[in-house]
Amino acid sequence: MSLLERHRNIIDFALSSLGRRWKKNIALTLVYAFTVFTLASVIFFTEAVKREARAVLQGAPEIVVQRLMAGRHDLIPAVYIDTLKKITGVGQVKGRLWGYYYEPSTGANYTVVASGNPPLEPGTIAVGQGVSRTLHAAEGDLIPLKGADGAYVSFEVTRVFSHASELVSADLIEMPAGDLRAFFGIPEGFYTDLTLKVRNEKELVVVADKIRRLLPDTRPILRDEILRTYDSLFDWRSGLLLVIFAGAVAAFIIFAWDKATSLSMEERREMGVLKAVGWETSEVIAMKSWEGVIISLTAFFGGTLFAYVHVFFSSALLFEPVLKGWAVLYPRFQLVPHIDPYQVLALFFLTVVPYTVATVIPSWNAATVDPDSIMRL
């Protein structure tokens, strides 16, 4: 109890000591918290988006088969479906119809897909939130879209996808398969690509290898490959953002190092007084260490908390253009709050520990002063 009381008293004094230099300490804490906020925001956001993408792709087909023509994606004949069905281990094979539609008036590129279940009525479409926002289209509105033959076709919006699915549906226009074929000029007997369900996941690589041999003009794309691409894409983007903020981080390190490693004459005098009135060297160091711990923990928790709110409640407002990457269609969605304890721990050790250690070194130097030095001042 006595040890606890002793440290309680020392912390009390450390707090009052920080309060005496409040302007300097608040400035330091704010810069420190901003640095933590930036790093934590990037970490939280990248991880949450990756998790979101992984969750969405869990429902995606195990293998997508695309036909290549001169190294580029081409329409795939429907007859390939029968060939694929004969491969051992392959369950269901389906043809997909989709394409991209560029709208010059908004500068946005939309993804058009054939409707699944329930199918849409001819002449109607369902659109994502991004499409609805950019085209100012609500349910019941008619939207003219320019088809492959250059003629405009009007579609009635019968549904706008919910916010919950916005990450994947922001740029989506869903239309009946027949309308899509007519709109893009895709002939019957062809699909954009084919999707495969494989009964045993362990056989995916073997099945992909068989596809390459049976249909040499196609490329099988595994779901895991898409996941890896997403991961590396978001890793690359978060890295880019960290490079941008590296200047701010470096400035903070210099500022914090200067503050932590140098003591003012007034602080040195105070440490001399403490020694003279009966504090041990270790107690003076403990007091200065508590000051460092209070500042760094306040900045760490403040920065992390703001990063949490920023990422999960304000859709990472400050750097979404870099991280999300859409030029026009910023999805407005709320990420599912999730924190990886290992990442938070890593952030803690990269920010709190170095600062606290940096404060101890100069304090140790000053605290080893002879207690009688104050008598000679």
Next chain:
Amino acid sequence: MVELKHITKIFNRNRPDEFTALEDVSLLVEARKATVFKGPSGSGKTTLLSIIGAMAKPTSGRVFLDGREITSLPERFLTEVRRRTFGFIFQQFHLIRGISALENVMLPAYTTGEKHAALRDRALRLLDLFGLAAKARSRVEWLSGGEAQRVTIARALVNDPAVVIADEPTAHLDTKLSKDFLGIMAQLNAEGKTILIASHDPLVYESALVDRVVEMRDGRLRGSGQAA
């Protein structure tokens, strides 16, 4: 009772600016008496007080406190001895600016592990004793010279030391405040505390409070100060 045996203190040893502050000083300081160390600046009074008060270690010689040799104690134990036995009143007061008079008084006891509330009550009682209850929450830089010195005295007494050491306590006080200070010291002495004062102020060493005057010059004791 403090006994010094052949104390020598050399600063900046083996350097060009080496100087001897105390040379072969032997002295017996009696408990519950008021002793004044008198002498010009540079005579070694402050150095002697810091060695008696376990603030500094001598270059050679030994210090005994109530018969126990304390010179060879490691810093941790020496600090404990200093905290429990001695209360210091500095010439420049050395109060910590920006915090209240009350916090300044509590400061020496923060590291004893005593409960904060009990410590606070004791500090408030001391401030009240010196007529400073109304100024307890005032920052020390707002206090007058006399008030600041009384805060320093309260701080020196917060751990209830047996010995009160004052270094040139009247150097920044006028005659009235100096007399007030001597009155407080007389009261503490009457309560059984040992008083040690370094001063070259006649008001102090000619005071009725003083039991013994030890004269110093050039780091040595002169006349009756020198132990037999």
